[in-house]
Amino acid sequence: MVAHRHTGRPEIRYRYDSDGRVTEQLNPAGLSYTYQYEKDHITITDSLDRREVLHTQGEGGLKRVVKKEHADGSVTQSQFDAVGRLKAQTDAAGRTTEYSPDVVTGLITRITTPDGRASAFYYNHHSQLTSATGPDGLELRREYDESGRLIQETAHNGDITRYRYDNPHSDLPCATEDATGSRKTMTWSRYGQLLTVTDCSGYVTRYDHDRFGQVTAVHREEGLSQYRAYDSRGQLIAVKDMQGHETRYEYNAAGDLTAVIAPDGSRNGTQYDAWGKAIRTTQGGLTRSMEYDAAGRVIRLTSENGSHTTFRYDVLDRLIQETGFDGRTQRYHHDLTGKLIRSEDEGLVTHWHYDEADRPHSPHREG
DSSP states (O other), X not given: OOEEOOTTSOOEEEEEOTTSOEEEEEOTTSOOEEXXXXXXXXXXXXXXXXXXXXXXXXXXXXXXXXXXXXXXXXXXXXXXXTTSOEEEEEOTTSOEEEXXXXXXXXXXXXXXXXXXXXXXXXXXXXXXXXXXXXXXSOEEEXXXXXXXXXXXXXXXXXXXXXXXXXXTTOOSOSEEEOTTOOEEEEEEOTTSOEEEEEOTTOOEEEEEEOTTSOEEEEEOGGGOEEEEEEOTTSOEEEEEOTTSXXXXXXXXXXXXXXXXXXXTSOEEEEEEOTTSOEEEEEETTEEEEXXXXXXXXXXXXXXXXXXXXXXXXXXXXXXXXXXXXXXXXXXXXXXXXXXXXXEEETXXXXXXXXXXXOOEEEEEEEO
């Protein structure tokens, strides 16, 4: 493949070396990339001159990325077992999360975070999850029937939900019962489409579908119905509510929603760039516009009255500065792992602190 293009989108082109490896990805309306291959590492450079280096170990199907040098100079690492399963990941701050896969199935049985807190997972002989215990000691439990279908789930708070089946060959439940004893029943078509739902009060909701499986009507009690229409591409083009009011939808060639026409005839519209990012929205006759850089990041927002907000980012696409409509500038500082550690709003400075599990607590303000 040397190029591909989706309807309404620009063409992406590729170049290869003599070994059939991609050396360039050319994007006429966004980021392009170059790839340089060495025996044990790959260097990726984008058109903003940001560089990442992927260091690999192993051969053939067992080759894995064991170290990644990011564009800001930070480094993350990964460890794998002899058959290529992830064992540990170390973030840019040197903190390691460990994973324990089952020797036979490869399913994760334990995750230990850098603060020493662990989560455990248990499975049956069909590799279905039967129990999960979090660092707080709370347990989720699941039970299955002989066909492997979920019949009971006990939540962390002890609430039990039960599932019933009336067809031995179907994975779709005919009834559910929650912790309060409330029962809901469902019927399905032979294609797995939901036909009816009867709630605990006995109220029935019916669903109609077209030949593609899309819901075309929802019929509720007392004869109240909602109708939906689709175009030849399966895009929703109209919804008629229970009062008979119709809302219509329009799309461009790429499938982006370009207009919503309300029952009163009012129109809300959206224009997009070549990559499907909204560049102008109009609501109630008022227009807001957005500008993006080559990386697809919003760099300028123009409000309905013509005032502007601008945005700046670091090499890892994290927001570092925002200048608002009123001219006030806010700045943001992050640690090696991407957490916000300091924010500045003119004279007000806020320091953000986190516990060992990266949960924020006790922000400290100055000024």
